[in-house]
Amino acid sequence: MKWFLLRRLGGAVFVLLALSVIVYAAFYVAPGNVAQIACGPRCSPAQVAQVSEQLHLGDPLYVQYGHFLQGLFVGRDYSTGTGVLHCQAPCLGLSYQSDQQVTELILAKLPATASLAVGAFVLWMLLGVGTGLLSVWRRGRLTERVLTWITLAGMATPVFVIGLLLIIILVTALQILPFPDYVPLTEDPEQWAWNLLLPWISLALVSAAPYARMTRASMLETLAEDHVRTFRAYGVGERALVGRHALRGALAPVIALGALDIGSMFGGAVLTESLFGIPGVGRELVDAVKHVDLPVVVGLVLVTGFFVVLANAVADILQAMADRRVVLA
């Protein structure tokens, strides 16, 4: 276990550094005058040159990346014209746009995204796995076919369509739910949940479909395994067969997929956040890309990567706890 964690940690550092290199390289070759965009459309060429100087945009790529690494591991000083701003490690740099520290910027947006992601995750796992199990239970009957069509439709429908439909029905017509207005959990838990309900449901509905299909396929496979046949031949009832002997094995790939999805969702559910006006990292990412705000983009990519790696490690540990044959290495 100790070695597993150490190895995973080493792997994570490597993956995250590789990600940052790729993003740096991609931005270096991307078109657009970064200094001009950062300075604004009305800047004079002299002002643009000054901004370029300030942001070290004239330096070669590896020097810029070196500065980034320095900030990340030991911290870094920025001249603000009038004084010096010290950015403590881990420093992801300053936003070209707002001169705000990227770490602060992300930390400010992360709670909203996390709220959306975790809530939706719980809902879609319940919905997906439940639907999958139901279609196995009713296999060969009309219910299964109907469920198959619904999940197929769910996979084909974009979140903004479902979201809009839900807004029209639940908010405008029936007026059961308020139009979402994000309230931080720390302020008012009840309002937080009430306002997030609609985004959660929308996101869960579109995300659940692959889980339903996977649960169904995996469950059917497990039910055909020899050890399930053994217990059937010993008079164990169908419900116990599914619940005790098939479910554990069948859920393993579902959990692995879930880990990937929840991890990447921490990088922002862009469409959902935009649709419901949730001030999360997804909208921040779109803005940053639009304005070639390299530090913010790199920071967000790293945060997303971190959560994906983390969620995967958690999934592996869960897997090893469920199945003693799995050795963590």
Next chain:
Amino acid sequence: MSLVEVSDLSVSFGEVRAVDGLSFSLEAGGALGVVGESGSGKSASAYALLGLHRGTGAKVSGSVRVAGVDVTAADDAELRALRGAKAAMVFQDPLSSLDPYYAVGDQIAEVYRVHHRASRRAARARAVEVLDRVGIPDAVRRSRSRPHEFSGGMRQRALIAMALACEPQLLIADEPTTALDVTVQAQILDLLHDLRRETGMGLLLVTHDVGVAAESVDEVLVMQSGRAVERGPVGEVLVAPREPYTRALLAAVPRVTEPRISSGAKPADDGDDGEVLVEAVDVRQVFGRGRTALAAVDGVSLSVRRGETLGVVGESGSGKTTLGRMLVGLLEPTSGRLTRDARVQMVFQDPVSSLNPRRSIGESVADPLRASGERDETAIRARVRDLLTRVGLAPESYDRYPHEFSGGQRQRVGIARALAAEPELIVCDEAVSALDVTTQAQVTALLAELQQELGLALVFIAHDLAVVRQVSDRVAVMRRGRIVEEGSVDQVYGNPRDPYTKQLLAAVPALDPALAVVRRAARKELAAA
């Protein structure tokens, strides 16, 4: 009323009629062996006894009564009450037949609680009791182990313990020893024998291995294509069969007690004549490193001479396949010296997976030709057609695909492919193990014929001692990566020196039920010594 009464049973899967109008009965406490080759419908019949075809899409007709329950008419609850409590089943592959997620003792306890009102603790105690009965050492502690922590033999014992938990009147064993090594097989068969005497339960043993049936049952039922061919007391059917099919089946079974039918190729002496084709001196093959390092082959020396057949026998994990792979050059020895002065080819065990399903068999056979640089398509085609004829297949088979062939035919294709490179030595790794006995006999005959005609040397790797005796001039017995005994076939089989060889030979089931009784006693003595 009989314990089992089956009349006019038919089971079809789609168009295929697996069981076709089968009738038989089994009295309480009796033991019936259902013997047949693959596809004869023996397992499908056994499954029907517990109503296991229900919900699978198979069509079942006829009537089946087991322990007073009309299986075909019973509702699900009645069926569940029958399964495990009145009739219990033991399956072929003991690893996949147990749930990997739960402790063995808990699995047995679960079955017990399905049929008895008992507390968890009482059910657990019962599980330990039956595990102890089937010979699991330290049953209290081992009952907490997961199946993967058990050896193959212990897993099968655990399954038998599960079957015993509710004291059924009938035990159905579907190829219970097929996945096991021969020494372990003997232990399991002896266990079944003792249990039957002790509990008085009936036994229905399904097996492809006539020897296994001879060891364990009073009566046999020979099946072919879903029908019963012959039925009678085991001593009569196996000793003096009436039906031509039974006779053919028995004639094809290789016997470990009979000396080799001389191929006339060369005298089966220690073989000092003939040039050495491959020589291994103290070769080792180590997999993994550090603490997990495992020497699959641990210091083996041997040589193979032109025109001879060297048999290599051993149980699973003895390193025989690894040795074969080194002889061919698929693996480099970790240490030791290996000299190869001949073209060497290999024939593999599984004729299904060792042929590419997406390429015609002609293309597969042509591969070695192309690999050796032949470019002339007409020459390749002519040569392949020639090779196919050589191994007894129609030359028109060139453009057909593997799935159109039976297992035996596919193995012929594998042999043709090995011959294509004009080898002087062919290593056959369990080349006939996946085949039915009649097919097995045909393929070994083909190999002997080719050997005589082409002067081939063969290394015949197998776990089946009887087959090895039938084809080899010299035999090497392997255990844990080493050769424990090597010598001429008559010497090793007739007068084994190494205790392990003796143990192996004592474990091979005898075809004669009278002899089986003697050998069972001999095994007990050997185990006690």
